[in-house]
Structure formats: C-alpha cells, structure tokens
Amino acid sequence: MSVPEDRPVISLRDVSKRYVKYDDQPMLxxxxxxxxxxxxxxxxxLDNIDLDIAKGESVGVLGRNGAGKxxxxxxxxxxxxxxxxxxxxxGKVAPLISVGVGFHPELTGxxxxxxxxxxxxxxxxxxxxxxxxxxxxxxxxEFIDTPVKFYSSGMxxxxxxxxxxxxxxxxxxxxxxxxxxxxxxxxxxxxxxQEIRAQGTTIVVVSHNINVIRGFCDRALVMSHGQKVFDGAxxxxxxxxxxxxxxxxxxxLYGVGDLATHGADIESLSLHHAGTGEPVLHFDTGDxxxxxxxxxxxxxxxNPVMGMTITTESGTVVYSDTNLMTPFPPLQTGEIGEYExxxxxxxxxxxFLATASFHSADGGNxxxxxxxxxxxxxxxxxxxxxxxxxxxxxFRRAGP
Amino acid sequence: MLRELWAxxxxxxxxxxxxxxxxxxxxxxxxxxxxxxxxxQAVVLALVFTHVVGIGRSYAASDHEYAVFLYAALVPWNYIxxxxxTASTAIVDNVALAGKIYFPRALPVLxxxxxxxxxxxxxxxxxxxxxxxxxxxxxISFLLVIPGAALAMLxxxxxxxxxxxxxxxxxxxRYIVMAVLSVGFYLTPxxxxxxxxxxxxxxxxxxxxAGPAAGPIEIFRAATVGSDSAxxxxxxxxxxxxVVFGGVGFWLQCRRDRVFVDLL
Numbered sequence: 059m060s061v062p063e064d065r066p067v068i069s070l071r072d073v074s075k076r077y078v079k080y081d082d083q084p085m086l087x088x089x090x091x092x093x094x095x096x097x098x099x100x101x102x103x104l105d106n107i108d109l110d111i112a113k114g115e116s117v118g119v120l121g122r123n124g125a126g127k128x129x130x131x132x133x134x135x136x137x138x139x140x141x142x143x144x145x146x147x148x149g150k151v152a153p154l155i156s157v158g159v160g161f162h163p164e165l166t167g168x169x170x171x172x173x174x175x176x177x178x179x180x181x182x183x184x185x186x187x188x189x190x191x192x193x194x195x196x197x198x199x200e201f202i203d204t205p206v207k208f209y210s211s212g213m214x215x216x217x218x219x220x221x222x223x224x225x226x227x228x229x230x231x232x233x234x235x236x237x238x239x240x241x242x243x244x245x246x247x248x249x250x251x252q253e254i255r256a257q258g259t260t261i262v263v264v265s266h267n268i269n270v271i272r273g274f275c276d277r278a279l280v281m282s283h284g285q286k287v288f289d290g291a292x293x294x295x296x297x298x299x300x301x302x303x304x305x306x307x308x309x310x311l312y313g314v315g316d317l318a319t320h321g322a323d324i325e326s327l328s329l330h331h332a333g334t335g336e337p338v339l340h341f342d343t344g345d346x347x348x349x350x351x352x353x354x355x356x357x358x359x360x361n362p363v364m365g366m367t368i369t370t371e372s373g374t375v376v377y378s379d380t381n382l383m384t385p386f387p388p389l390q391t392g393e394i395g396e397y398e399x400x401x402x403x404x405x406x407x408x409x410f411l412a413t414a415s416f417h418s419a420d421g422g423n424x425x426x427x428x429x430x431x432x433x434x435x436x437x438x439x440x441x442x443x444x445x446x447x448x449x450x451x452x453f454r455r456a457g458p
Numbered sequence: 459m460l461r462e463l464w465a466x467x468x469x470x471x472x473x474x475x476x477x478x479x480x481x482x483x484x485x486x487x488x489x490x491x492x493x494x495x496x497x498x499q500a501v502v503l504a505l506v507f508t509h510v511v512g513i514g515r516s517y518a519a520s521d522h523e524y525a526v527f528l529y530a531a532l533v534p535w536n537y538i539x540x541x542x543x544t545a546s547t548a549i550v551d552n553v554a555l556a557g558k559i560y561f562p563r564a565l566p567v568l569x570x571x572x573x574x575x576x577x578x579x580x581x582x583x584x585x586x587x588x589x590x591x592x593x594x595x596x597x598i599s600f601l602l603v604i605p606g607a608a609l610a611m612l613x614x615x616x617x618x619x620x621x622x623x624x625x626x627x628x629x630x631x632r633y634i635v636m637a638v639l640s641v642g643f644y645l646t647p648x649x650x651x652x653x654x655x656x657x658x659x660x661x662x663x664x665x666x667x668a669g670p671a672a673g674p675i676e677i678f679r680a681a682t683v684g685s686d687s688a689x690x691x692x693x694x695x696x697x698x699x700x701v702v703f704g705g706v707g708f709w710l711q712c713r714r715d716r717v718f719v720d721l722l
Binding site for chain 1: 483
C-alpha cells in the first residue's frame, strides 16, 4: 500500500462513545407506563480521546475491565461508529479479535479458511495461493478436510490465527488472542507477529498480559474510565497502569464470599500492608503483606488450618502454603476467627490473585470447610524485571 | 453504501454458498433434499388434485391444470416465505460476526436472499417438469419465470433491508412477520385465481392483486397456465412495495449501519 509515511495510519480526534442502556422490559409495557425515557441510562465508554498512530508503530493498550479498551478496538476496526469525533484508519484492517470468528462447526477446516479469509478481505485466488502456508502454520494438515467441530480448541485457535495473519493487513488489531493455544504455538505466533511488525504493519495490542505488551510494543496507552490517562513509552505506561489500578481497586478491597461451605463461612479475605495495617491492593516489590482471613464456624472445628495460594492472572501458581502441621486453636460453632499469614511479596510487576481456603486438620489429612473468593492485587515492580517471581537479582562485574 | 456492498460481493457469494451447504450437512441424502422436499410437494399436489379432490375444476380448465396453477404460485411463495423471515432478522442473527469485524450490515440480508436461490431454482425446474408432464406443456412464455424470480428476489431484498433494520430496535418484528405470513398465504392469490373475483368483487380483487406477493405469483402463472387479467396491477403494485420498503430500508441501512452493533 502506498501510504505516505508522514501521515498517521490511525487518527482519532475528540472521539467519544456513549452507549444507551435500554431497559429489558418490552417496549409496549414501558410505553404504557409512560416512563420509558426516564429508565434509559447512558454509559460513556470513551471520553474525548485523541490518538495518532504512525505507520509501523506497535502500540499497547492497558486498562482494567471496563476502561474502554474493547470499545477502542471496535472503533478502530469500524464495527461501531463514535458518538462524536472522527476516527480515521487508513488501509486494510484485520482484527485478530477472538480468532476463528465466523468459523462454522459443520464446515471443514479448508472450507472455513475460505469463508474466514474472505471475511478478512482476501480474494479467492489469494487464499488459493496461501492455503498451503496457512495449513502448514496451523499444523492441521491431516485434519484440514474434517469439520472443525472435531478440532481440539488448540487446533481451532491455530487455524484462526493462521488465517488472520495470512490476510496481510496494514493494521493488525490484537485482542487477548495469544493467551490461548499451547506454549510452543504461542511462541510461533509471537515470532510471526514480530515478522509482521518488521514488515511495517501497524499493530495495536489490547491485553491484560503485561508481558505481551512489554515484549511487543514500543509505546502504550493507559485507559481509565474511558479516558486516556497516559500515552508514552511502554515501561512508563506499565508502571502508570499499576498506579491507576492500585487507586481504582480501592472499592474491591475485601473479597467477600464463600465458594464452598461445608462447616465454616468465609466472611472476608483481605490484604494488608504489614507496616501500617491498612487494607490495600497495590504493593511494591518486597513489601511485607498480611493476608487476613475472617471465618465464622458453623460446626465445632478441633484443628482449624488455613491454606493460601498466590497465582498470576493467567493461573500459574507462584506460591502455595498451609499450616496443616501446626493447626490453630479449636473454634466453636458460631465463633468468629481471624487468621493471618505474613509474607514478603517477591513478585515482579503484574496482577496477581490471592485465594484462601479453610480446613480442619485430621491427622495429616485435611477436610475442606470453606474457600474464599479470590482477591486480585497489583504489584509495581522494579523496572525491567519480568517473570512470575522477583528473586532480587543484582549485577556486578566479578572478574578482571 | 453501494460501493461497500459491491466491494463485499465475493463475501456474499461465499457466504451464500456456505449457508446452502451447511443446511444439508449431516443429512444422509445431503443436497438431494434440496430437490426432494419440493419434489414431494409437487407430486402430492399433482396427485391430490388430479385423483382425489375435484376442487380445481371450479378454478381451472381441469384438475391437472389446477395442480400446475397451484404449484406455479407455491414456487415463488415458498421462496418469499422462507427467505423473507430470515432476511428480516438477518442483522440480529449475525451478531457474533458483526461484533468482531466490519462488513456492510445489509450483507446478511443479501446473503439470505441469495442462498435461497438454490432451492428456488430447483423449484422452477420442477415446475417446468410438472407443466410438461401433468399440465398442458410449455411455450416460450415459460421464460417469464426469470423476471418473476427476479421480482420475488427484489421483494425479499427490499423487505429484508427495511425489516432487518427495524428488527434491531423492535424485536417484535420477528413475530409480526410470522403472523403476517400465515395470514398472507390466504390473502395472496395462491390457491384461488384473482380472475374469479373480477365480476363479483371488483374492489376485493384489486386489493388482493395489490398485495406485495401477488406480483411474482402472477408472473409465474403467466409463464405456465396463462396470465390473469390482474397481472399488470399485481406487478405494478409489487414494484411499488419494493420501492417503498427498499427505499426506507436503504435509507435506514445507510444511516444506522455503524451503530446497529451497539444494540445487538
């Protein structure tokens, strides 16, 4: 495509998107009650966004759920129009949003490649030419003439990704798709996306996975409540993102609820700063933290114990521990107990989940009594560290 | 809008073909059903009206003629009755795709009208066979089925453009269409000829001829059993319906195209 280098490929001017939330009641019933209008409410999903993205840039978009990330992507791929302002995207846009959209379960892999490829703007002749490389990349040679409903979810995703990247777009929009498929294929996808990037394709990535954005984007935006609160280098954006989520997460300080009640009601699970005792959800690497579990016994518990697990947002267990061998004192029916685990957060930047369970120990075995709703917390780590744990490495020259 | 639709023509063809094939997947006989169902309908009509009941004689020259007369109306009616409701809900029914990627929202409407061409064509071929075997043969006038089929498609597209856009806002459309169709079967000259009403109920005849589906049906009759005196009126009326629905539909699609998805 002959796109002049000096003009941005993507440009948003004063873009706002307002959704009208309609009532679920039938229209007629509402009209009869004469209050239909008053029950409509609006939601400002994007608030006055200005954005320019130049050709060949790859830009990440960070934000909590509901910050407006998906709406932004929808505007970029033209699925919906802004309420006010102007969105202009030049060139062929391929959304890599939920790959395999448009796959019909009854059709074979080959037929679906044609349907999906055409949806993505390829001509039949182009698909003919690229069919072999699409099939090859997706590693589904022997199943290509099988209906895709018999595919494993991994095969499904691989074929979808393979078609989408074959479409050779000017702008590639990526939304959480790389979280699927096995690890080997993820690496392959990354490699392919790096190639696409090297070809000068403009890429916009929306992901909760900080590592994807860190590894892929030179620049990132941070969205909060429909506004662009930060736009700059990826590293700065990531730390700004954790500041924002730390502030915003205040309302969810306590995980309240019980996922399995068999003898104890979990009243709450919370994280406290060990120094101040304040309940918080945003920490720095190396902070000392108290995980506090509040339980009400509904039976007599002779040997109460707690279990605590910390996982990454994608579910990898970082740390799990229990006091099974050193139970707490007995708890009577109706009595409330508060239990604590103290630990040091040797974690890098990222979102993590703390989950807790309450058991009664019975000679080395444990009987599950209750399980708390997980609490999400965020860590601002040291620059340039990544992984599941921060082992506190330091560098020096050791030789002559 | 037109330019976008034109750009999406490959997509239209491939989606229409997909629709057709998917419908007969997992059946033992496969695409044979596309011929089988209308064939059974045609044979039953032919048998019932030539051997069982003598109702046809009061409407047509003979019972044989009546079977053809009836089938000539059923072929376009089946097309309208199958594709019409699907086209009217096409935008909402394609929400999974529409939410992820942009294509002109009117496209699924065209896809529905297009994918139903396959069974429509089969019906026309069967009508041809029936005219030859059961009826009194065919002449060059049989070629009139082509404008007849074109008019039926134009009608389905016009009504689909209009109703599918309204359906996004008023989900009642789906049920209204179903209700109108079941009444429409009797208000459309399918089982009776308009000519019979010409002397006794002049106004009623004109009203029925002005019904939207009468146009294609009367052309199909002209192609097989001979034209009705109401042919001109019926075709003109159908074209007017097409212009009105199509015009409103096109205007709605152009204006609301990009915001439909917010309401799906």
